[in-house]
Every structure is written in structure tokens, then in C-alpha cells.
Amino acid sequence: MALAAIAVGQWALLFTQGLMRGYGDGIQNAITGPMVGHLQLHAKGYEDERAMDLVLTDVTEGIRELRARPGVRDVAPRIYAPVLIAPERKAFMATVVGVDLPSESQPFGLLAEQGAPLKPRHVLIGYRLARTAGLAAGQEIAVVGQAADGSLANDLYTVQGIIKGPVDLVNRLGVVMDLADAQELFVLPDQAHELVVRMEGLAQVAALSRELHANCPFEGVEIRTWREIVPELTTIIDLTGKVGYFILSLVLVAAVAGTANTLMMATYERMHEFGMLLALGCSPGRVVRMILMEATMLAAVGVAVGTALGWGFVAVTSRTGIDMSSWGGEHVSDLAYAGMRLPLLVYPRVTVLDPIVGLIAVVLVSLLAAAWPAWIAGRLDPMEAMRA
């Protein structure tokens, strides 16, 4: 009984920890991956005003300098512009996203896994926009917007493909084109609205942010980390960590109840034997140690079985992923927040520390639960115990 309770508890702990961590990872990747990156640079005021002419200038040189900083994996310049696109007379609202093709084609880039490289004067269309506007590859579309100098930007482009990516903005409104094309269309020579910095690791983000605040290749620039850009989502990530502790406390309750019960029963049932042992000259301390040892063994075996089950489960699902969208109907896969599609295919992940935390906690609690019967056994009067 107790063994089963502990095993199931440990399994549940590993599974939920894994699921939560996997979910946190998913959100983390959704944030720091394609859309937001680890750090972003904008011209001062751009985030509020979103004016076409609030740009970072001389970006080629600035990017070169940023890429040379320690810990920086890549820097991706982007241009955003609200436009109308028209395959024929009928026009649709869209957003041009001008991107640096080599940067965005890397893993975690906007165009990762998008196949053939984008040709000049060609665009990729978000699948939802394509559906609305009835677009297919090979079609020619007019793109009309306002250039940075206030003039009317308009040109024709060929649809190279339809994309379905991790970024909701792109799926819903995106007209993705080469940065050079966007710079020409919107009169933004060597300029960009946004630089997305991707780091080697999360640990280096704060350091680079501090360093850039002190010394940045761009003037009049706003530097924000991913935590500052989407604080709501970082809260979710932090929360998923805490949910693990909640589950842990449930496991402990199960362990306490199960272990305490079993040990109590086992001890009372064997009062006779303990009396005999004591009568044969066994010291009370030894009896206490024996009972405690039993409790520890029970806990350890329970945890081992639970860990094996939990680990196995996570190992399997971390490869296949758990598709949470299948629980929520067809359109849940479009679920998005802050312009990002939230991940619904979760890959659970556990760390070596997870079962150890469970082990230590369960053993401690089992010992605590065994203390009461052990204490009684230690104080038994051998004569009375044998008579019982």
C-alpha cells in the first residue's frame, strides 16, 4: 500500500514537473525564439508610436559591432510596415516584415524550416492571410503602404510561398520580404525598426543589456530584454516552476499518510516480536533503528519504482510530445498571445534533480512518520509486549 502510494506520488511528481518544465520551455522558446529574441533594440519612442520613420540607422555597421560582443549568437534586423496587399482590385490589410534572410533562416529564426530561400522581389505570405486574401504561390500582388518619408510606397511582388510558423503576427498578417526589398520599398536606406539579438544562453542576457546601456553602437536607442518585452509570459514560465512544488507537497502528503499508516500497523502487529527481541537483550535503540531503517527502505523502493515509471513516461513523451491542442478542438492551434503562437505540443523534460528532490523529501517524511511507532517500540516493556 505504502509502496504504491509513494511510487504513484513520485511518478506524478516527475510527470507534472516534466510537463510544466516542458510547457515553460515551449513558451520560453516561443518568446526568445522566432519573435522576440533575447534582447531588442529600437529607436526611442518606436514601441509607443510605431512611426515608420523612427528607425535605427547605419544598421550594417552596428550589427557587425553587436555580433562581435561576447555571448551574442546573432543579430537580426527587421522592418515592420502596415500595408494593403492586393492580388487584384480587392485589397487586404497586412504587415510587411522585412527580414535578414541568413539570420532568420537559422534555427529559431522567423523563417526556420521554411524551405527554399526567399528570392528578391518575392514574398512569403502568412497562411491565415493567404486564406483570407485567396493567395497562392506564384501570384503577383501589389503592396501599398506609407514610406518613412511620408510618400506612398507601392510595388509588385511575387508570392513565393505560404508560411505557417510559430509567430502569430506573421501567420495572420505577414508579408515577409527580404530586408533589402523592404528598405527600398519604404525608403529606409541601411535602416531598420528593430534589432533582435539572440544570445548563446539566457544567463548572458542581463550582462549584455547592462553593457549596451553603457555603450551601444546606436544612439537614442531603447534596449529591452525578453522579460521586459513580454512580462506576462515570463510570469507563466516562473509559475510553471512553482506548480512543481505544489505537486511535491501532494506527493509528500501521500507519502506521510501511506508510510505512517503502514509503519504503525507493522509496528503494532509486531509488538510481540519486539518484546521478544528486547527480552533477548536487544537494546531499545536497536529496535528503533530497525524500524527507521524499514521506513527508509520502504521510501527508497517506492521512490525508485515511481522514478522508473515517471522517467520512462517522460522519456517516451519527450520524444513524441504531448499535443495539448487535441484536448481543445480544431482551432486551438491558432491560440496566440502577444503576437506569438503559444506552444501546444509540449515536450516534457525532467532534470536529474527532480527525482532526488522527491527521494530526499519522501525519505525525510517517512522517517518522521516512523518516529512515532519507533518511539513506542523503544519504550516497550518486554514482559507486557510478549504477553500481548
Add this chain to the structure above:
Amino acid sequence: MKSMLASLLVLAVALAAPAAEPPATLLKADGSLDVEKVVRHFENLYRSDTSVALMRLTVVRPRRERTLRMKSWTQGEDRALIQILDPPREKGTATLKVEKNLWNYLPRIRRTIRIPPSMMLSPWMGSDFTNDDLVRESSYSEDYDYELAGKSTEPEGWLVRFKAKPGVVGLWSRFDLVVSLDGQLPLVSNWYNRKGKLSRTLTWDLVRVLDKKHLPTRMTLVPVDRKEQGYKTTMVYEAIDFDVELPPGTFSLSRLERQH
């Protein structure tokens, strides 16, 4: 009131009409403004005939200023064609309005694009006017209850209050219009959004004689929440001809797409 840019486009027509007729007084016997007459005056004027005008549109933004020269053809309140003459990069770009529909012609790519309803509140030609301003069809008496609120001191004139009737869909909950003491010229109007907040101000000034009529030739539109940042759009009439015979098909897509 008619939408602002539509009013703007036909303003000259509107204001010219009183001069065309015997200058009927818009004042009551006691000297106060006959608001019914004034409103009808403006309304009927929109249904007046044709005009051809040369205009200068200046869009002021925090870090730049841009001027477009354009030519417009209007007929009644439903039809208008506006074509950009200058700067060269945008020469030939044109907007055609027929009733509630709006098309832009882009000569560079030789395409005509119909502005979708979802873009109606977006800027027209990058100005503070919206596409909606060009096409909205509402009239004073249909969409608004109005009353004479008394005299205005700054600027000096009559203050007429317009309040959107219940059930009328639109951007504005009300607007105040100040007309000149004789009721003939609009001076300034303040527009309040659906939350009752002052949202934009339209001023008419620089009264000149064009085609023998007295007209305020400059309209200035200031979006109130961006006033501090320096946002402003002015439209100046350089020349205008009224009751011009327009060839049939002036307001057609084929004409729009032809090189003017």
C-alpha cells in the same frame, strides 16, 4: 455635418452657393442665427453641382513635413476624383470616390486598389484625414440633432452644437461648429469621439475670392492627442472653378486608370 474631407472637397461648392443665389440672410428677425436655415444651407450646398479645384495638402509630422499638390473634380456629394500632381514620385496617384466606395490608383505599378472597409479609419495619403472622411455619407439633419448654443467669443461667431442621434453609427458623438456672425462661413469645429473626448479640431481661415466667391481657402486639421507632437494637416485651395461641365465618365474606374 458631412465628413470632414468630403466637406473639404465640396466646401468651396458649399460656400459658393449662397453667393450664387441672392444672399439670403441666415439670421432671424431678432438678429440671432437661424440654425435651421444654416444647417439646410450647408446640406443643400453639398448637393450642388460640380467643381474643379487645385489644392495643396501639407502634412506636418514630428520629424518631417510633406506637401502634395493635387487636383480635384467633384460632382454633388457622392463623386470625387483627386489626383496628385506633385511631388514626382507620387504624380498620377489618384483617389476615386463613388458613393461609399473608394479606390486608389497607383501609376507606378498601374494598379487600382479598392480600399477595404477595415482600412476606412486609416490615414488618407498619410495625412490626418482618414479614408472614412472621404466617403462617409451622413448629413447634419439625418445623423445629428442640433441646436444653437449662443454666441461664441473665441472665435467670434455663433456656436452650433451637433449631437449624434441615438443609433447612428460613426466615430463622433458630437461636434461644435462656430460659424461667422452672418452665418455664411464656417470658422472652427471641434469633434468629440464616442467617449466624449475632444479628438480633433478643424479650422477654416484665409478667406479669399476664388471664382468670384468669398471662401475660406485654408482648412487645418489637428488631431488633439497628437497636437503636442506637432501633427497637423492643412489643405489650401489655390484655385477653384464651379459648375464646370465635366465629361461623362469622369468618375469611372477606366478614367481613373487612364493617364490623366
